[in-house]
Amino acid sequence: MARPIEVWMSPPGPNPWKVIIVLEELGIPYEIKSIRFEDIKKSPFIDVNPNGRAPAIIDPNTNLTLWESGAIILYLIEQYDSQKRLTFESLREKNLLNQWLMFQMSGQGPYFGQCGWFNVLHPEKLPSAIERYSNEVKRVLGVLEQALRGKQWLVGDKCTYADLAFVTWNDRMDMVLGVHDSKPLRSSPMSRLGTTAWLAGSRFARPWRSEKR
Numbered sequence: 001m002a003r004p005i006e007v008w009m010s011p012p013g014p015n016p017w018k019v020i021i022v023l024e025e026l027g028i029p030y031e032i033k034s035i036r037f038e039d040i041k042k043s044p045f046i047d048v049n050p051n052g053r054a055p056a057i058i059d060p061n062t063n064l065t066l067w068e069s070g071a072i073i074l075y076l077i078e079q080y081d082s083q084k085r086l087t088f089e090s091l092r093e094k095n096l097l098n099q100w101l102m103f104q105m106s107g108q109g110p111y112f113g114q115c116g117w118f119n120v121l122h123p124e125k126l127p128s129a130i131e132r133y134s135n136e137v138k139r140v141l142g143v144l145e146q147a148l149r150g151k152q153w154l155v156g157d158k159c160t161y162a163d164l165a166f167v168t169w170n171d172r173m174d175m176v177l178g179v180h181d182s183k184p185l186r187s188s189p190m191s192r193l194g195t196t197a198w199l200a201g202s203r204f205a206r207p208w209r210s211e212k213r
């Protein structure tokens with residue numbers, strides 16, 4: 001690897017950290033281009049990602065600019081995980097990994113995000129919206145709980161990019177649900193994915209943990 005990958009991000013959000021975790025775990029050099037949240041829909045970031053959402057990367061080694069955290073993770077795995085440390089080669093396992101990543105991108109990320117929005121950031125308290133998204137968060141966690149029953153990892157016998165993709169949003173559960181004490185949820189098997197992956201990877205836990213308040 002010759003040159004560090006530029007990671008464009010606004011530090012407080014969980015999505016860019018999914019990419020950082022994979023970079024850290026694979027030992028890929030990177031450099032953070034930090035954007036203030038209020039500048040996220042402005043140049044220069046909008047010139048990198050026309051959707052104005054973080055993360056985006058620029059890889060000078062391949063001259064590729066990419067946005068959407070799931071697409072970035074798949075790229076990093078394809079291009080830099082030659083030893084298959086976070087992935088598998090077989091048709092079955094490759095597609096199961098893809099399935100869980102798609103579920104994270106379409107199920108966990110947006111629903112956890114909306115739940116956090118209506119619980120914490122939205123200026124009005126809308127009980128029906130809060131109820132809908134809180135229920136969705138619990139339902140998504142239930143799907144993970146069911147999938148992890150009797151096993152440690154989502155696919156196969158090792159921690160993969162699919163497990164890692166769920167970590168940062170799971171770790172924000174308290175904020176997302178707008179509760180100060182989420183101990184009952186945290187100690188339930190539903191948050192096991194987050195905790196197990198953290199335990200397995202204290203290396204990549206560090207940047208995310210130090211950023212969080």
Ligand SMILES: N[C@@H](CCC(=O)N[C@@H](CS)C(=O)NCC(=O)O)C(=O)O
Binds near residue numbers: 010016052053109
């Ligand atoms: N599907 C996108 C979502 C990215 C996303 O929403 N990022 C947040 C930060 S965690 C953001 O940039 N929000 C800016 C905004 O809401 O305007 C991905 O996974 O990359």
